[in-house]
Amino acid sequence: MKDVLIGIDAGTSVIKSVAFDLSGRQLAMASVTNSFVTLEGGGAEQDLDQTWRDMVQTVRELATKVPDLARRTAAVAITGQGDGTWLIDRDGLPVTRAWLWLDARAGHLVDEMRGDPSDRRRFELTGTGLNACQQGAQLSWLKKNRPEIIQRAATAFHCKDWLYFKTTGERVTDPSEGTFTFGDFRSRTYSDEVLDILDLTTHRRLLPAMLEGTSDQHALLPSAAAETGLLDGTPVVLGYVDMVTTALGAGLYDPSGNVGCTVIGSTGIHTRFAATADDVVLNDDASGYTIAMPVPGAYAQLQSNMAATLNIDWLLGLARDVLTASGAKLSRDELLRALDVWVEGSEPGSLLYQPYISLAGERGPFVDPDARAGLIGLSVRHGFGDLARAVLEGLAFAARDCYQAMGAVPGEIRLSGGAARSPSLRRIIAAATRAQVRNSSRQEAGAAGAAMIAAVGLGVYRSMEDCCAEWVTPLLGECDPYDEALSQTYDALFPSFVAAHRALQPVWKTMARRRDGGCTGAKS
Secondary structure (H helix, E strand, O other): OOOEEEEEEEOOOEEEEEEEEOOOOEEEEEEEEOOOEEEOOOEEEEOHHHHHHHHHHHHHHHHOOOOOHHHHEEEEEEEEOOOOEEEEOOOOOEOOOEEOOOOOOOHHHHHHHHHOOHHHHHHHHHOOOOOOOOHHHHHHHHHHHOHHHHHHOOEEEOHHHHHHHHHHOOOEEOHHHHHHHHEEOOOOEEOHHHHHHOOOHHHHHHOOEEOOOOOOOEEOOHHHHHHHOOOOOOEEEEOOOHHHHHHHHHOOOOOOOOEEEEEEOOOEEEEEEEOOHHHOOOOOOOOOEEEEOOOOOOEEEEEEEOOOHHHHHHHHHHHHHHHHHOOOOOOHHHHHHHHHHHHHOOOOOOOEEEOOOOOOOEOOOOOEOOOOOEEEOOOOOOOHHHHHHHHHHHHHHHHHHHHHHOOOOOOEEEEEOHHHHOHHHHHHHHHHHOOEEEEEOOOOHHHHHHHHHHHHHOOOOOOHHHHHHHHOHHHEOOOEOOOHHHHHHHHHHHHHHHHHHHHHHHHHHHHHHHHOOOOOOOOO
């Protein structure tokens, strides 16, 4: 009996294969830590073949946890990290290592492109602000600086597209990544006008056809079957980008209400549901993403901070260094539990933290490759607990900032991601946004969202709404109301948070020039 769906989520930090039964119950998970290299000048690259081998390893390990997995698998569905550029040649071989969404090399080119009046038209067509993460910006940089790489390329993939190619031999992408980079979000097709604005008309040959996973699948190749241990001919489904599948698995699709979804992962992803193209709000700053959902006519409108738990990781790293020097050794779980204790013992709103700790700067709700994290208001009376609270408050203010750039904060926000387990962070987000907060207990929302696409595509459910009723709704917790007194504190502080990042932008530029060697600091 074909009673298992495998969802594969090739993320930035970890590649996972997750087995679900047809009603959405998670059966088992296998994972491999992802690996990539960072380069001088802001590069972040990943080996395509190693990514495939790592995915294969997770599937084979999953088979040790689920009896008779190959025979029972109804379909494999694949999602993965968004943006980036994964180039292959005519023979299907990698041209070079993949450029990841973390890559910042196109940052200053993007500054120039965004300054051109034509970029507004590109934004109105794609619904997505240009930033250095995106394939359009990265291909433009390569065209100007490394044209020999593009000349050798036959197809430009994203991460999940590469894995789908390796499993099926098909050169395709999905409507989410296809349209938010190069297309018209209203028609879900490529736009020649967008390609012209990006100066990539001559490279249209690189763009693969778009495939809709809720209706179309391809068969697992014999070679891929031999490597993964699955059966030759098993249906393979191309999921949407991980930002969409994660939001889908965590509860974004709810036609009945004013709902948003915040995922606190390596990045902070803040998404509002737009039932139609007319519900999409395009802001004056030309930032954010408008991404097709695997639902006819529906969209996920998204603002994404470059760094969310990266800020928490930095904070806990400081604590670990101090504790280790004193002879104490705490695990990450122990440090996370201590984080709540530190936060609850501190005063709300005594510091302002700008959570822009990524080396790639920021992309939502403003785009600045030079943005960096910082503390404002530090004095001798502050301790580590105040710093810890400020970091969480910075993440919550960033969420509010992102939602307001999309029109308004939704009445209900559904939280997902490992950090969402922190009671302190949930309370702070609820108070800072004045939203009812519900936590999703779905452990692997990205893989689940991909598997949900397969479930609809195979006809297990008549619609995505029916699928969500069984896969998502039972895993949503009770609504946590916000604390009115704490909300008033944050209401008073939030304008200063916004004013701070606006005021700091020229400072970030100056510091970036110094980092890049434009200022030696020498005096005559």
